[in-house]
Amino acid sequence: QSVLTQPPSVSxxxxxxxxxxxxxxxxxxxxGFDVHWYQQFPGTAPKLLIYDNIYRPPGVPGRFSxxxxxxxxxxxxxxxxxxxEADYYCQSFDNRLNEGVFGTGTKxxxx
Amino acid sequence: EVQLVESxxxxxxxxxxxxxxxxxxxxxxETYAMSWVRQAPGKGLEWLSGxxxxxxxxxxxxxxxxxxxxxxxxxxNTLHLEINDLRAEDTAVYFCTKDRLAxxxxxxxxxxxxxxxxxLVTVSS
Numbered sequence: 601q602s603v604l605t606q607p608p609s610v611s612x613x614x615x616x617x618x619x620x621x622x623x624x625x626x627x628x629x630x631x632g633f634d635v636h637w638y639q640q641f642p643g644t645a646p647k648l649l650i651y652d653n654i655y656r657p658p659g660v661p662g663r664f665s666x667x668x669x670x671x672x673x674x675x676x677x678x679x680x681x682x683x684x685e686a687d688y689y690c691q692s693f694d695n696r697l698n699e700g701v702f703g704t705g706t707k708x709x710x711x
Numbered sequence: 712e713v714q715l716v717e718s719x720x721x722x723x724x725x726x727x728x729x730x731x732x733x734x735x736x737x738x739x740x741e742t743y744a745m746s747w748v749r750q751a752p753g754k755g756l757e758w759l760s761g762x763x764x765x766x767x768x769x770x771x772x773x774x775x776x777x778x779x780x781x782x783x784x785x786x787x788n789t790l791h792l793e794i795n796d797l798r799a800e801d802t803a804v805y806f807c808t809k810d811r812l813a814x815x816x817x818x819x820x821x822x823x824x825x826x827x828x829x830x831l832v833t834v835s836s
Contacts, residue, residue, distance in 0.1 A: 602755060636822035638756075645806055645826040646756065657824070689756050693820050699772050700746060700758035700820035 603628060604690055604703035611709040612680045620706045622673045622690035628701055630671035633693045637666055637675045640687045649688070650675060677708070685710045713737040713825045715807045720830030727797050727834075733790040733807030733827055740788040741765065744810035744819045747781065747792045749803040750829075757803075760792065761810065761819035770819050797834045804829040 605623045612618040622635060629635055635653050638646035648657050650666035653673060663679045673692075677684055690703035719731040731747070746761040760771045760781040769781055780793045790807055806829045812821035 634822070638823075640756075645828055646823075647826070648822065648824050651811070651822050651824075691756075691758075691822060693818060695818070697773065698770050698817075700748075700761060700770075702748075702756040702758060705755040 602704045603694055603697070603701045604692060606688075606690060606703040606706045608704070609707045609709065611711055612677075613711045614680055614682060616680050617676060617678045618680055618708060619677075620675045620688055620690075620708070622675070622703045624671050624673075624692060624701075626671060627696035628671075628692045628694040629668065629673060631695055633695070635666070635668050635673035636691045637664075638689045638691065640689065642687075646689065680708075680710055682710050684708060713809065715809060715825055715827035717805065717807050717827045717830035720805060720832045722833045722835065723797050725797055725799065725834055725836055728793065728795045729797065729832060731792045731794070731805055731807075731830060731832070735788045735790065735807075735809070738809065740783070741785045742813050744812040744821070745783060745790045746808045746810055746820060746823065747790075748806045748808055748823070748826075749832075750806070751800070751803040754803075758820065759805075762790070763815045763819050764813065765815045767815055768817050768819050770817075794832075797832075799834050801832060802834050804831050 637650040640646040653668040807827040808823035809825040
């Protein structure tokens with residue numbers, strides 16, 4: 601089972617701000633390993649959305665932002681748009697398991 | 712342009728074996744770590760295995776350790792994953808990923824900047 605916990609779903613109206621939490625432990629996020637975020641639409645491969653906790657790859661809209669504190673991280677979408685409806689996953693590394701680890705995933709619904 | 716193209720998926724018998732391949736292009740293959748990630752139908756992402764750029768460091772998820780072997784062929788710019796003793800719970804789309812990590816270190820996972828489209832493995836009798 602995933603060692604990073606996310607809420608199963610979040611929703612918001614267009615234009616609103618939504619946040620997705622990613623809770624880990626002292627052997628992954630709390631050990632200083634960076635958190636990265638991916639966006640996945642049905643039937644397609646995930647796409648890198650945020651890396652190193654806060655940075656956006658070229659082409660990712662500025663309404664997506666990330667943060668990290670202690671053993672948790674968050675992804676925020678400010679000014680939610682219909683095309684943001686997708687699944688979102690956090691990812692890090694766990695040095696106790698010596699494994700890459702993903703979050704449980706969060707489905708974002710635009711109302 | 713970076714491209715990752717998986718192949719080798721399909722229908723397999725329980726207890727059988729499969730060898731997945733990932734042909735890559737558009738980047739210096741021997742420089743970057745690579746990983747396999749899978750996604751069971753309707754489920755989340757699961758990291759399976761990673762290998763450093765020079766192949767000297769390898770790591771496996773506990774869920775597949777002992778049943779999977781990751782390897783890379785630098786001459787053919789190709790990544791492989793062999794899965795043995797297939798089980799119904801191995802049914803999933805298997806993604807090949809390029810890691811941003813360019814150092815040959817024990818921690819073979821950083822983050823995945825490119826993904827292939829995936830290859831579907833179905834384990835059923």
